Amino acid sequence: MTFEELGVRDDLLRAINDLGYLAPMPVQECVIPHLLNEESDVVALAQTGTGKTAAFGLPMLQRVDTSTRATQALILDPTRELCLQTASDLADYAKYIDQLSILPVYGGSSIESQIRALGKGVQVIVATPGRLLDLIKRKKVKLEQVNTVILDEADEMLNMGFVDDINEILTHVPEQRKMLLFSATMPKEIADIARNYMHDPKEFVIGTRNESSSNVKHIYYMVRANDKYLALKRIVDARPRIYGIVFTRTRAQAKEIADNLIQDGYNADALHGDLSQAQRDAVMKKFRERNLQLLVATDVAARGLDVDNLTHIISYALPDDNDIYNHRSGRTGRAGKTGTSICIIHSREQRKLKAIEKHIGKTIERREVPGPEEIIEKQIFALTDQLERVEVKEDEIAAYLPPVLKKLSWLSGEDLLKRLLSLEINRLLDYYRDAPVLDLPEKTERGRDKGDRKARGKREKDSRVAENGYERVFINVGKGDGFFAPDLIRMINQNTHGPQVGLGRIDLLGSYSLFDVRLGDAHRVISALKNLDYFGKRLYLEMAQEGKDYAGTGGNAPLKRNRAERRRAEREAWSDDLEFEPRRRGRSGKPRPHNRKGKAEELPFAMFRKKDGKKKDKKRK
């Protein structure tokens, strides 16, 4: 069964497709066609995590007439959290419907601003009962045209003492409306509401939610090994409210990733065997109390940690033992919540991934690493959400408000909002401008098989073709000029300003070289290095052109460096721009350099290749 077959409209289909909903969940199969096609009301025994929001949300949105601003649907939720969550889910579903507005109204937040928003007319109201009743009494909501009423988590509303409020609210909505009641249990008071207010309700009982693993979504991203950290950051950036554990293979990796995340401004910390018991306790306490969003840990270190509300588990490295994957992913999707288990793999880990899929009996779906657009959109929504939720302490701000109001009086509300958003968004825009695609193309998915090796060989020969997400640059010096990768890196580091240049593959030829830089960085590199002097030879760079014959365009430098000079220059390059940290390992198993900012991911893989067939000087520091 597909959503289309259930009768869901195209614009809604597009939105749920964006969310990655592939097939309807059982509650959706029951409720959607009923609400779209049948007259009678619905009572559904379904819990959180069963997909009930889309079950009532999609058909409800489909029934809204956007040619009028009159309120047509009313959803009651027990708590402000749930109210905001429901409104946010509905907004996701409605993103392709023009002129549709959804407003959450709940206690503990300024009623004045809610009244102002209601004044503009909203077709869908998601409310907590107490606040809605308050608004009804002040005559600020008009419910005469409501045609759908949904009681979400009715038993929770009962537990919170809202039954009288609900009964009163229901007297204010028209007799002729569809009503849906969702509840995990059916106590007498809820059954009474159904009997008193619903017409010939059809009952659906949806399976329990605690079939633990069914609450966990399994997805994976496939990137180059060198891009794993970049991918991790993007995955986290696209989930601003993430609360999860990043699993690594070794304690050194846990420490390295946590350090990098902290340096890059994330709320993360590491849990590994090198910490003292007191340090471990402190980290775990911080994480349990949600003062820490991301815990980077090895499987062994995370053993003693029992936390219920994790939203995500990220396997930065796949475990060797499939059972360990089960333990990892079983840490999310608990206590009726849903969770996602994410694997970040490189192409050679595909076989392992397949074995895990077989072991858990589920498909691990491939996803594309979030791009700038998605990340910025998610961050804007998170900020908007924060703006809605922030507690305004009137007394605390009273003293500061008048001068601020005076200073900003020339700005309209919209201008202020734009500036507020820009404060956050500009940083992201700067970071993600021209960010490359990190996903490995399908054709490399066969990993190390013969065909792939062949393809790689071909690509390496045709050195004018850049890797995915990179651009190739030609430079008129090569090995014959004593020009090697460290020279290139040093020159780039010393002569470019602004964000670090992302370097990729470097192919050194006799009289010229070709190298990859991340999309968007090429012109900066070309103009920084062009016309510099390299041992008496004026440098020339351009975008590498496919099909152009570069042989002979470089020529030899008038002053060729001898071997000793070359090694000295190379050593200087390493010590100037790079630190050598023996624990880091490159693909080839050799220690991997990183710059002082610890941004190992931006450094070129080509650097780690042995160029002269000799071991690198161990004393290099």
Ligand code: AMP
């Ligand atoms: P709910 O019970 O509405 O809180 O939904 C539980 C979770 O399931 C939410 O994270 C939804 O985004 C997700 N969800 C709902 N319907 C589907 C579906 N058909 N396919 C995949 N995920 C879904």
